[in-house]
Amino acid sequence: MPSIKENKSLFDGKYNWTNRGDEWSMAWGGPSMQWHGTILPRIKSYIPTNRIVEIACGYGRWTQYLKDLCKNLVVIDISGECIQACKQRFSECSHIEYHVNDGTTLDMISDSSVDFVFSFDSLVHAGESVINAYICQLQRILINAGVAFIHHSNLGEYDGTYSRIRKIPRLEGLLIRLGVLEKNLHWRDFSVDAKKVERFADENGLRCLSQEIIPWGTKRMFIDCISTIAKNKSSLNRGNRIFRNRRFMEETRYLLLLSHLYNSVTNQASN
C-alpha cells in the first residue's frame, strides 16, 4: 500500500517531472484529449462555478483547465516541489491559492466555501485512512449544493483474491504469465474500493451520487473508481448510480485515434 510518506518521497524529489505529468496522458493523445474527452463530460454539470479545490494537483496537468472554470481555485499537494512548480506555471493567475499539506488536512479551507472538489489521477495511490480523512472534511467545506469528484483506487475489491493467491509461492507469477492476473497494478492501493468510499460518505453525512468503476491500463480488472459525492441534504441527492464501465479503455483508445487527426501541430508536445 503506498503510504503518505512513500507518495511524498516519490513526488517531492525522486520523480522526474520534466514533462509535468503529461506523460500520463499519452494513452489519450495528451492532456487536452484526456481533459476534453474523458474528464469534462463527467464534470460538466458542476462547472463553471465559484470556488474549486483541487486535491493533489501535481505540476498542474488539470489545474491548467480548472483555473478557467472558477473565480477562485485552491490547489493542494503534499509535494512542496509540485506547489512551487504550479506557482511558477500559473504566476499570472491571481485567483489561485496554493497549499502544501500533510496528505490529509484541508484545514486551510473555510467552512461551507467550496462548490466543487476535484481530484484526478492522484488519490488512486492513497490508502483508506487518507481517503476517509479527505471525505470526512467534505461535509465541512462544501456548500450545500457542492459536489466532490474523486478518482480513487478500487483495487480493494481484489484484496481477498490476492491474499489467497499470495499464500501459495510463485502462484501470482504463474497467473500473471497465463494472463489471468494483470501485470501492472499501477501502484493502486489495496485498502480502498468503491463500497468503502460509499460507506465513508454515508458515515459523514454525504452520499455518492455516482460511482464509475473502471479499468485503468488493465484488461479485466476494474482497479479504479470515480466517485461523485454530495451532502445528504443537497438537492442533488439521489440513490447512488453504480456503473462498471468495461468500455473505459475503449474510450481512451478512441481519443488517441482522434488525437492523430485533430491535435494541433504547433502544440503537439503539450496536447
Ligand SMILES: C[S@@+](CC[C@H](N)C(=O)[O-])C[C@H]1O[C@@H](n2cnc3c(N)ncnc32)[C@H](O)[C@@H]1O
Ligand atoms: C501521479 S501525481 C498526479 C498529479 C496530478 N493530479 C496529475 O494528474 O497530473 C500524484 C500527485 O498526488 C500528490 N499526492 C499524493 N498523495 C497525496 C495526498 N495524500 N494528499 C495530497 N497530495 C497527494 C503527489 O504529491 C503528486 O503530486
